[in-house]
Amino acid sequence: MTEKKKTTIVLFSGDYDKAMAAYIIANGAAAYDHEVTIFHTFWGLNALRKDEHIPVKKGFMEKMFGKMMPKGANKMGLSKMNFAGFGPKMIKDIIKKHNAVPLPQLIEMAQEQEVKLVACTMTMDLLGLKQEELLDSIDYAGVAAYLADAEEGNVNLFI
Amino acid sequence: MTEKKKTTIVLFSGDYDKAMAAYIIANGAAAYDHEVTIFHTFWGLNALRKDEHIPVKKGFMEKMFGKMMPKGANKMGLSKMNFAGFGPKMIKDIIKKHNAVPLPQLIEMAQEQEVKLVACTMTMDLLGLKQEELLDSIDYAGVAAYLADAEEGNVNLFI
Amino acid sequence: MTEKKKTTIVLFSGDYDKAMAAYIIANGAAAYDHEVTIFHTFWGLNALRKDEHIPVKKGFMEKMFGKMMPKGANKMGLSKMNFAGFGPKMIKDIIKKHNAVPLPQLIEMAQEQEVKLVACTMTMDLLGLKQEELLDSIDYAGVAAYLADAEEGNVNLFI
Incomplete structure (x- = not known):
C-alpha cells in the first residue's frame, strides 16, 4: 500500500565537490x-569511469575526449579553488582529517544501498565512452527513463 | 479529468552544454x-538572443554586457573544456558526426512542441536586453509566474 | 486543514549571481x-559569513580555506564574466542603477520573511567554518533535515 518516496538526481557536473554533494544526498x-536514481550525463559520466586505461576502439575526437576527461571519481577537479589540481588534494586531505567519506567510497556506498546509477547513453555516445570503460553493475538509459522516474519523484535535483 | 504533468526548468546557465541538457529534458x-516551461534568467537569456546585431538604445554598461555576452545559442561556450572557444567547435563536430541535435535546433523543436519559453524580465532589465533582441514568440514574465508553474510541477530543475 | 506549500533550495554555489537567483526565488x-528553506552547503556557506574577521582557533588547512573564501555575500564573485573581480562591481553598479536589490539585502529580506536559512554542519566542519563566523539566527543541520523538508516540498532546487 505505502509507496516508497523517490529521489532522482541528474549529475551533469564533472566536479569532485558537486559529485560529492550529489552522492551525499543520494546516500542520505x-x-x-x-x-534513489542518479542519472549521469555529460561530464557527470566521468564519476563512473574506471580509473585504469581500457583499450577500446574509438574515433580520433572520441579518443581526445577520453584522454582529456578525468578517469573516474578520484581524478575529478573542483568547481571552485581548483588551483590547477592542488584544490582536490586539499579537499581530500581535509576529508581524511575530518573522517569524512571521499567520493569513490561514497559511490561504493551508493551501490551497496542499491542507489540506481544510470549512465546516459546519448551522451556516452557523444563523448565516445564505452560500457567497458565504466563501473560494473550500472544501468544504461536515456532521457525517457529519467523522466519516468522523475515524474514520480518527491525530490528531483539537477547537479 | 486527468491533469497534465508539468515540468519546469530554470535555465540560469549560459553554457552550451548545460542549455543542451535543459532542452533535451524539456523536449523529452x-x-x-x-x-513544459523553460524560464530563462541571467546568462540563460543568451540562449534566446537572435544571432544578428539588433540596434537598440542602451546605456553604456548595458551596451558592454550586450557586446560581451554571446549572441544566441550557437555562440555559447562550454561549462568544461571550453579551451578558449575550441571546445564548442569540438562538441558541434561530434554532435554532427553522431547525428545528434545541436542547440539551435533543440530550441526550434521545443518551440514546435509548444514548450513555453519564458524570458525573465527582471534580469533582462539588469543585463540590458530588449525584447527586439530575443527570439520571436517567447513569453515575458517574472519570478511569480515561474513559481505559479513550479508549485504545480512534477519535475522542477535549476540548470 | 490547508497545508502550506514548501520550497527548498540547496545553495551549493558560492557565486554572487547564483546566490542572487536562489534568494530571489526564495523571497518570491x-x-x-x-x-521556504535554503540549505547552504559547500561554497554556498560563504553567503552566510560575516564580513569581518572573527578570531577563532583553527588548523592550518582550515585557516587557508578561511582566508581564500569570500567573507560574506558582498565579497562573492560571479559564475560568468568575473573578470578578476571587475564583474561583481559591474553587476552591483547595474543593480543599483536599476533599483534592484543587492545580495546582502536579499538575505536580510529572506530573514525578515522567515525563510529558514540553514548551514550544513558537515561541510562547515570540512571547510573549517565556525558558528561565530556565520550570521546570527540561522539554523544548523545535516542532510537528514534537508531531506525531511525536501520530501514534502513542491519546489526543490539545487543551485
Whole structure:
C-alpha cells in the first residue's frame, strides 16, 4: 500500500565537490528508504569511469575526449579553488582529517544501498565512452527513463 | 479529468552544454505530454538572443554586457573544456558526426512542441536586453509566474 | 486543514549571481506564503559569513580555506564574466542603477520573511567554518533535515 518516496538526481557536473554533494544526498535519501536514481550525463559520466586505461576502439575526437576527461571519481577537479589540481588534494586531505567519506567510497556506498546509477547513453555516445570503460553493475538509459522516474519523484535535483 | 504533468526548468546557465541538457529534458518531457516551461534568467537569456546585431538604445554598461555576452545559442561556450572557444567547435563536430541535435535546433523543436519559453524580465532589465533582441514568440514574465508553474510541477530543475 | 506549500533550495554555489537567483526565488516563494528553506552547503556557506574577521582557533588547512573564501555575500564573485573581480562591481553598479536589490539585502529580506536559512554542519566542519563566523539566527543541520523538508516540498532546487 505505502509507496516508497523517490529521489532522482541528474549529475551533469564533472566536479569532485558537486559529485560529492550529489552522492551525499543520494546516500542520505537511500538511508531514509527512498528509491534513489542518479542519472549521469555529460561530464557527470566521468564519476563512473574506471580509473585504469581500457583499450577500446574509438574515433580520433572520441579518443581526445577520453584522454582529456578525468578517469573516474578520484581524478575529478573542483568547481571552485581548483588551483590547477592542488584544490582536490586539499579537499581530500581535509576529508581524511575530518573522517569524512571521499567520493569513490561514497559511490561504493551508493551501490551497496542499491542507489540506481544510470549512465546516459546519448551522451556516452557523444563523448565516445564505452560500457567497458565504466563501473560494473550500472544501468544504461536515456532521457525517457529519467523522466519516468522523475515524474514520480518527491525530490528531483539537477547537479 | 486527468491533469497534465508539468515540468519546469530554470535555465540560469549560459553554457552550451548545460542549455543542451535543459532542452533535451524539456523536449523529452514535451514528447511525454508534459506541460513544459523553460524560464530563462541571467546568462540563460543568451540562449534566446537572435544571432544578428539588433540596434537598440542602451546605456553604456548595458551596451558592454550586450557586446560581451554571446549572441544566441550557437555562440555559447562550454561549462568544461571550453579551451578558449575550441571546445564548442569540438562538441558541434561530434554532435554532427553522431547525428545528434545541436542547440539551435533543440530550441526550434521545443518551440514546435509548444514548450513555453519564458524570458525573465527582471534580469533582462539588469543585463540590458530588449525584447527586439530575443527570439520571436517567447513569453515575458517574472519570478511569480515561474513559481505559479513550479508549485504545480512534477519535475522542477535549476540548470 | 490547508497545508502550506514548501520550497527548498540547496545553495551549493558560492557565486554572487547564483546566490542572487536562489534568494530571489526564495523571497518570491515566501511572499506567496510558501514555507521556504535554503540549505547552504559547500561554497554556498560563504553567503552566510560575516564580513569581518572573527578570531577563532583553527588548523592550518582550515585557516587557508578561511582566508581564500569570500567573507560574506558582498565579497562573492560571479559564475560568468568575473573578470578578476571587475564583474561583481559591474553587476552591483547595474543593480543599483536599476533599483534592484543587492545580495546582502536579499538575505536580510529572506530573514525578515522567515525563510529558514540553514548551514550544513558537515561541510562547515570540512571547510573549517565556525558558528561565530556565520550570521546570527540561522539554523544548523545535516542532510537528514534537508531531506525531511525536501520530501514534502513542491519546489526543490539545487543551485
